[in-house]
Amino acid sequence: xxxxxxxxxxxxxxxxxxxxxxxxxxxxxxxxxxxxxxxxxxxxxxxxxxxxxxxxxxxxxxxxxxxxxxxxxxxxxxxxxxxxxxxxxxxxxxxxxxxxxxxxxxxxxxxxxxxxxxxxxxxxxxxxxxxxxxxxxxx
Amino acid sequence: xxxxxxxxxxxxxxxxxxxxxxxxxxxxxxxxxxxxxxxxxxxxxxxxxxxxxxxxxxxxxxxxxxxxxxxxxxxxxxxxxxxxxxxxxxxxxxxxxxxxxxxxxxxxxxxxxxxxxxxxxxxxxxxxxxxxxxxxxxxxxxxx
Numbered sequence: 001x002x003x004x005x006x007x008x009x010x011x012x013x014x015x016x017x018x019x020x021x022x023x024x025x026x027x028x029x030x031x032x033x034x035x036x037x038x039x040x041x042x043x044x045x046x047x048x049x050x051x052x053x054x055x056x057x058x059x060x061x062x063x064x065x066x067x068x069x070x071x072x073x074x075x076x077x078x079x080x081x082x083x084x085x086x087x088x089x090x091x092x093x094x095x096x097x098x099x100x101x102x103x104x105x106x107x108x109x110x111x112x113x114x115x116x117x118x119x120x121x122x123x124x125x126x127x128x129x130x131x132x133x134x135x136x137x138x139x
Numbered sequence: 140x141x142x143x144x145x146x147x148x149x150x151x152x153x154x155x156x157x158x159x160x161x162x163x164x165x166x167x168x169x170x171x172x173x174x175x176x177x178x179x180x181x182x183x184x185x186x187x188x189x190x191x192x193x194x195x196x197x198x199x200x201x202x203x204x205x206x207x208x209x210x211x212x213x214x215x216x217x218x219x220x221x222x223x224x225x226x227x228x229x230x231x232x233x234x235x236x237x238x239x240x241x242x243x244x245x246x247x248x249x250x251x252x253x254x255x256x257x258x259x260x261x262x263x264x265x266x267x268x269x270x271x272x273x274x275x276x277x278x279x280x281x282x283x
Contacts, residue, residue, distance in 0.1 A: 038247075062217055
């Protein structure tokens with residue numbers, strides 16, 4: 001195989017070589033990273049808009065956040081979407097960085113995937129608990 | 140790995156990638172630091188994108204822990220949020236926004252490079268850098 005077609009560009013090739021192995025993220029990893037990045041951009045912009053420009057935003061107090069969530073269900077969807085896509089994009093990106101370091105075996109990669117999945121689930125539950133406390137405080 | 144035929148090519152980033160793909164990132168950085176060889180713009184952005192990603196991931200976790208003070212009650216949460224009015228926090232926010240914008244625009248550049256393989260990589264790189272700087276400057280008055 002011509003070396004140019006094999007590894008000409010570390011950031012460009014996944015669309016053209018979805019194959020597995022430690023060098024690439026694979027099809028799902030690529031879609032997970034790039035597609036989730038694009039979706040995340042929408043959620044971040046919406047989140048910043050809610051904080052700075054929406055009628056319920058501005059002040060950073062429990063009351064203002066509570067009223068903001070209460071005001072419209074879309075604001076709740078934005079923040080949960082932000083949480084989910086931050087976790088997905090962040091952890092797949094972290095795996096990509098580990099793969100770039102090029103020291104993992106196939107089984108090591110599987111351990112990384114498993115570990116990051118568990119971390120992702122914990123962060124998601126943690127985020128939901130925080131979110132729940134803004135909607136109906138426990139204290 | 141013989142890269143000599145490629146040295147005649149115009150794309151320095153391409154040489155960087157072929158050369159660097161055979162080494163670990165740490166080796167790459169150390170090599171380039173001590174040999175004084177210049178890296179292409181794409182190579183610098185490649186490293187910067189990963190560093191900014193790690194910074195944002197760290198911020199995300201710290202942000203969750205900061206917000207988790209809501210579990211201790213409204214008063215404690217409001218007291219902690221009051222600390223966010225400090226000037227050094229605002230400066231930190233500007234730096235964070237700059238990192239975020241760089242990561243966003245560089246990420247868009249990577250998506251465009253994937254969708255349009257023949258696009259001019261350097262033009263896209265400069266556009267992403269300039270856009271990051273301009274939008275950071277726009278955001279500063281909003282934060283302060």
